[in-house]
Structures are given as C-alpha cells and as structure tokens.
Amino acid sequence: MGPYGRLVKPLISLSGVSRHISPTQPLRTFTSPTKACQSERPILPQTQSIYEVFDREAKRAQRDRSASYVESSREVDYLKDEVALRLADRLLDIKRKYPLIVEIGAGCGHFAKALEPEMTKKLVMCEYSEKMLFRDANEKYKVEVERRVMNEEVPDFEPNSLDAVVSSLSMHWVNDLPGMMSKVMDSLVPDGVFIGSLFGGDTLFELRTAFQLADQERGGGIAARVSPMTHLSDIGGLMNRAGFTLSTIDVDNFTINYPSMFHLLSDINAMGEGNAVVQRLPMLKRDTLLAAAAIYNELHGNADGSIPATFQVIYFIGWKPGPDQPKPLERGSGSVSLKDALKGGQGGKL
Numbered sequence: 001m002g003p004y005g006r007l008v009k010p011l012i013s014l015s016g017v018s019r020h021i022s023p024t025q026p027l028r029t030f031t032s033p034t035k036a037c038q039s040e041r042p043i044l045p046q047t048q049s050i051y052e053v054f055d056r057e058a059k060r061a062q063r064d065r066s067a068s069y070v071e072s073s074r075e076v077d078y079l080k081d082e083v084a085l086r087l088a089d090r091l092l093d094i095k096r097k098y099p100l101i102v103e104i105g106a107g108c109g110h111f112a113k114a115l116e117p118e119m120t121k122k123l124v125m126c127e128y129s130e131k132m133l134f135r136d137a138n139e140k141y142k143v144e145v146e147r148r149v150m151n152e153e154v155p156d157f158e159p160n161s162l163d164a165v166v167s168s169l170s171m172h173w174v175n176d177l178p179g180m181m182s183k184v185m186d187s188l189v190p191d192g193v194f195i196g197s198l199f200g201g202d203t204l205f206e207l208r209t210a211f212q213l214a215d216q217e218r219g220g221g222i223a224a225r226v227s228p229m230t231h232l233s234d235i236g237g238l239m240n241r242a243g244f245t246l247s248t249i250d251v252d253n254f255t256i257n258y259p260s261m262f263h264l265l266s267d268i269n270a271m272g273e274g275n276a277v278v279q280r281l282p283m284l285k286r287d288t289l290l291a292a293a294a295i296y297n298e299l300h301g302n303a304d305g306s307i308p309a310t311f312q313v314i315y316f317i318g319w320k321p322g323p324d325q326p327k328p329l330e331r332g333s334g335s336v337s338l339k340d341a342l343k344g345g346q347g348g349k350l
Helices: 056-068 070-075 078-093 110-114 177-187 205-219 232-242 261-271 286-300 338-342
Strands: 098-104 120-127 144-149 162-168 188-199 245-258 307-319
Touching (some): 056 261, 070 261, 078 110, 078 162, 078 245, 110 120, 110 162, 177 188, 177 232, 205 261, 205 307, 232 307, 261 286, 286 307
Parallel strands (some): 098 120, 098 162, 162 188
Antiparallel strands (some): 245 307
C-alpha cells in the first residue's frame, strides 16, 4: 500500500444512532432553542467581500458562549469526538509517523483525544475561539499538545515548514475555502499531507426543509435558517485548484435520533454550531418555529415520536507534490494494447 496508505475508501452510511435524552428532560437553560436560528447582528451592507458568507465574529461568539458552559458543552461532544476518531484512523492508514502535526480549527481538543503516540509526538492546536481552545486546558493527552489562537481562515505558518496539517469539522465555517487551502498548501513541505473533514451539503436536510416549508406557510418566503454547506462534488475541484495531488474523498452519513426538534436545536447551540450566515434574519417568530417542528415530525418523524437528524461528513486527504510521489506514465508510453487485453490476446492482462 506504500506510505500514502489507503487511496480508496467505501461509502459508509450509519443510521439509528440515538441521542440519550429523555423526552421529559428540560432543554439547556443557557440559551433559548430559537437562538439557533436568530441573528446576533443586523444584515450587513452589500459592500462586503463576495467571500463573506459567514459572520466570523458571530461564530467566535457562539463558540465562546458554548465553551463558557463547560458541562453542557461536554455533553454534546459525541459527534465531534466520533468524527475526530475516524479522522485519526485515516491518519493511521498513512505508513509514516509525523513528529509534529498542526490542527486547524481544533475546538476543545477532539482530535487530540484520538491521537496515539505511534501517530505523532506533538500536536499544535490552532483555534479562533480562545475560550473553546482552553476549555479542557487541564486535560491529559497521550501526546504533547500546544495551543495557539489562530483564525482558521488565514492559517499563519512559514512556507514549506509543516509535514502534516489536519482540520476536523471546522472548514464548513470558512468563507474563502480556496484561499485557505492554498495557504495550507504553501505551508506544507513537498510530499506533506493535508487531512480534513467538514459537514457536507446533506447535513440537517430535514431541518432545512422543515424551516423552508414553515417560512413559506407563515411568511410567504424562505429565510436563511440553516447555513449552506459544501457539496461532495465541490471538494475535489477545491483540492485540485489548491494544487493537491493523490486526492482521496469519502463520506460518512450519521443519522442521530432526538426526542424533538427543540432538543436538536439545543444541542446545535451547545456545540457552538448555530447559524452564522451574514444574511440571516434578526428574528424567528414563535408560530414559524412551532410550524417547523410540526412539519419536521410529519415529514421525517419516527414511529416512536422521535425525529432523525442527518449529519453528512466529508473526509479528504491531499498531498503536496513531491519528487518521490507516484506519478502517472506519460500519455502514449503504454506497451499493452487495451483492445488485445480485453480480447484475451497477446497483451494478456492489464
């Protein structure tokens, strides 16, 4: 398999994962369920950069607020911990050991918990929210950890200085993905690797459709209630544009059951994953929220009264070009005729 590990992974679809919350358990009191869809500032003028889809300051404030409620925040680590574990498994597939790994958008240390000494000696955790970064500052990990406050949109590293860069479930909030990937490419040494995961376009499609129908019914239009996500078909183009080679992309689909839509919104807030679209509306009316909950139950609800929520996670691996990487032969250099091979002729086999 060589040092580049697994080049193809199968599509994995998981369902029936239940969030262990009693239907009678009260919602978290630090924030209202409706705040997952409320605005934290007015709509920005049209002079903003074309890349500014997400309000980064609002996102940092959401992460700060999430980390401030330590116990509630830890209760919802289940999804990010699982994705980080699967990302670490992909790193383990690479037949190399990297003395230093840099993680962009590290959160409170989900990926650090998944690392083993045979993978690396040290992890540098970079995160935009200082409160989130230091939420578990007293946690003991199996590898050495260094924390840096850094905006993952503009990673600041010396060119050709890093062997491996990782990003786990943070890039879906980056406005300029091509620019961010190009900066990561510049920071890697030749034959360095970039491994990441982000939420894909089918994430929370049940919640998105419920709010779209509720907004149409109650307000006569559609509002930006759920943030837009990158689609699977876009990732390959983004990686090629940044200059990565030997790209590998695969998907996990998690279906998690919640007692109600309000419990789902409460968990989203506790994760620090609330809506941060620049053009989000300042308010969500109560009747629209209740209509969305009813539509969600009617269209997607389970027989036991719970509701499913889909989280599509896209994983990718890309390599900076290097002199020792496998390269395709030049066009026309083949010595076996495909026609003969298919006919079982002299060419024998491909």
